[in-house]
Amino acid sequence: MHHRELRVAAYAVCVRDGQILLARWVARDGGRRWTLPGGGMDHGEDPYDTVVREVDEETGYAVEPRTLLGVDSVLRRHPRRLGTAADHHALRLVYDAAVTGGTLRDEENGSTDKAAWHDLGAVGELDRVELVDTGLRLWRERPPDGHLLP
Template identity: 70%
Template sequence: MNQELRVAAYAVCVRDEQVLLARWVAPDGAKRWTLPGGGMDHGEDPYDTVVREAEEETGYTVEPVRLLGVDSVRRRYPRRLGKFADFQGLRIVYEGRVTGGELRHERNGSTDLAAWHPLKGVAALDRVELVDAGIELWRTKPAVGRVGVRGGG
């Protein structure tokens, strides 16, 4: 089984009780909303990753204003020739503030739409679990950067 690690950085941008999301297009064509962001290039700082990815996916200049935490997922995926991958995703989540640019959709990328959504309506969206994790990190701002973990004294 191949081990695969993907490190990515994402932004939770909230204004006027709305959150900025990008619609991800999966390899099988399924479309689900996600946080703006994506994979780090080798040697790239996560801060620079989230700025670059948010602009690519939404058209906005996003300033990371606070590190909210790290969300980690692990999955088993089928690969070619009957093999499987043991995948781990480390998602570095920042609180972001839009400082410029104009809303637009990504072309020829992993997302096809960008939009503001009311926070109260997020639960009704077809979305990836990262959206819920990011919003929970944004709401609770846990001291240890992980939801559901208490900081020691």
């Protein structure tokens, strides 16, 4: 038996002075990997408002989303309790955003435990989720239809 899950989320690519703002995501198993700041939409929330809220929660910064870079759609299957499985569909809206205020800080009691700026040239050396690479590709390539080719 498969349970279908849809998660819609919004994320920010914030690049400034050759650095990108990332948040360190804490997995259920305790593993930690860098990701774009952002997260799931609340019911009835506009994705623009989601990315502003989530970046503030995870990094302390106020941001202004400037461009919708694209939409990333990922299908995964993962185990659930009692031997069932979930077909998980992650739909991620990725914005180019500029920091307009606030002070860098780490999130407390959330899905991330650290926020930091990283040199663009060093991103490949980070333990990161694939969304970081997808976001950077969207930011660099800026496909007119918001869709990256494989």
